[in-house]
Amino acid sequence: MLIVLLILLLRPILGVATSGNEKCSPSDKYEPVSETQLPDPWKFANGKPVVTAADFACRQAEMSKILQQFELGDFPPPPDSLQATCRPSYGEPAMIGIGGVLVPTPPELACIIFANDACAAQSGASSRGRGWFYDLHGSSYSAGALRAWAWAWCVGRIVDGLEQLGAATTGINPARLGITGCSRNGKGALIAGAFEKRITLTVPQESGAGGCPCWRMYDAELNSGRRIIMPPGGGPSPIWSIVSENVWFSQMFNEFVRNISAIPADHHFLPAMVAPRGLFISENNIDWLAPASSTGCMRAGRAIYNGVGVKTSMGFALRGGHNHCMFPAAGEADLLSFINRFLLGKGEPNDVDVSIVQSSLSSWVGRWSAAPNITLSGG
Numbered sequence: 001m002l003i004v005l006l007i008l009l010l011r012p013i014l015g016v017a018t019s020g021n022e023k024c025s026p027s028d029k030y031e032p033v034s035e036t037q038l039p040d041p042w043k044f045a046n047g048k049p050v051v052t053a054a055d056f057a058c059r060q061a062e063m064s065k066i067l068q069q070f071e072l073g074d075f076p077p078p079p080d081s082l083q084a085t086c087r088p089s090y091g092e093p094a095m096i097g098i099g100g101v102l103v104p105t106p107p108e109l110a111c112i113i114f115a116n117d118a119c120a121a122q123s124g125a126s127s128r129g130r131g132w133f134y135d136l137h138g139s140s141y142s143a144g145a146l147r148a149w150a151w152a153w154c155v156g157r158i159v160d161g162l163e164q165l166g167a168a169t170t171g172i173n174p175a176r177l178g179i180t181g182c183s184r185n186g187k188g189a190l191i192a193g194a195f196e197k198r199i200t201l202t203v204p205q206e207s208g209a210g211g212c213p214c215w216r217m218y219d220a221e222l223n224s225g226r227r228i229i230m231p232p233g234g235g236p237s238p239i240w241s242i243v244s245e246n247v248w249f250s251q252m253f254n255e256f257v258r259n260i261s262a263i264p265a266d267h268h269f270l271p272a273m274v275a276p277r278g279l280f281i282s283e284n285n286i287d288w289l290a291p292a293s294s295t296g297c298m299r300a301g302r303a304i305y306n307g308v309g310v311k312t313s314m315g316f317a318l319r320g321g322h323n324h325c326m327f328p329a330a331g332e333a334d335l336l337s338f339i340n341r342f343l344l345g346k347g348e349p350n351d352v353d354v355s356i357v358q359s360s361l362s363s364w365v366g367r368w369s370a371a372p373n374i375t376l377s378g379g
């Protein structure tokens with residue numbers, strides 16, 4: 001079940017990654033905005049509407065650039081050569097677990113454990129710039145080559161390694177890969193799935209602020225007088241304290257943490273970037289996970305999936321009543337339907353939209369333009 005991948009990366013080249021869609025040319029720099037609602041996914045930053053599937057692909061590239069510029073930082077392209085070695089296992093499709101796989105998986109699925117802390121450390125504010133990502137690219141590679149980005153970049157190299165070795169050696173089909181992770185590693189799983197397009201199923205678990213909750217909604221939860229208390233025994237946790245707690249975000253984000261409405265993006269753009277591929281989110285009603293913000297934000301994400309004709313390819317389930325990172329038994333059949341569809345090629349995903357937490361979307365998406373009349377394929 002366990003595959004150990006040792007990936008040696010040689011002669012990296014520096015530069016800025018492209019979207020992969022050569023026809024799209026997002027700007028080099030986006031201006032701050034003043035938008036209290038969630039930014040409109042159906043309109044480019046220059047105001048032009050998203051009409052066709054090709055437009056949506058370009059808007060996805062723009063979302064990627066904006067999130068990199070304001071929050072996550074940019075990252076280098078793949079190295080020009082890579083050598084992978086592997087102890088073969090069995091199983092065709094595989095779930096990559098950032099720090100481990102904490103969701104139930106069927107026996108036909110192999111599990112690849114990604115020891116993410118070796119790629120980029122996350123042991124407090126002083127750990128910035130440590131890990132093999134930084135060994136390759138320099139600890140000061142764009143102040144933004146931070147934790148979340150490095151996760152996404154390193155996951156891409158695992159996929160490179162699996163492609164290079166091929167299914168005959170690894171027993172893994174590199175075209176059927178999932179990614180999961182819980183808590184801080186759930187933030188990483190969502191971001192890795194958004195940016196690494198070869199992942200076919202993304203399963204973030206209980207990611208908390210910086211993952212599934214939208215920043216604007218999280219701010220509103222705090223400002224409404226509710227105190228979001230961080231564990232263990234921590235104080236209330238405004239955005240600025242999450243950013244200073246660890247090295248998950250770019251230092252470029254610091255300028256905006258008290259002025260979130262200036263960012264022409266929010267975290268509903270992450271599911272928008274995963275679409276039309278599979279996305280199954282498992283959340284919890286623990287206070288410090290900001291359950292109302294994750295419910296609202298991911299429902300905005302589901303509205304985007306619906307707008308591109310693939311509503312049921314994204315599932316959201318917040319049942320609560322279980323310990324942090326314990327997958328609830330009540331959600332197993334739904335998750336299995338996603339694994340079956342996106343990793344094992346069987347059946348259709350269940351239509352999953354469950355939350356025990358109230359969250360109203362209308363005040364957050366009321367200014368959105370009409371969704372395009374398109375149906376994406378390839379999920």
Ligand code: MCU
Pocket residue numbers: 182183184185206207208209230231242245289
């Ligand atoms: C989602 O949980 C995170 C939380 O966002 C962090 O602020 C806290 O320090 O760590 C949590 C976690 O990863 O717990 C395992």
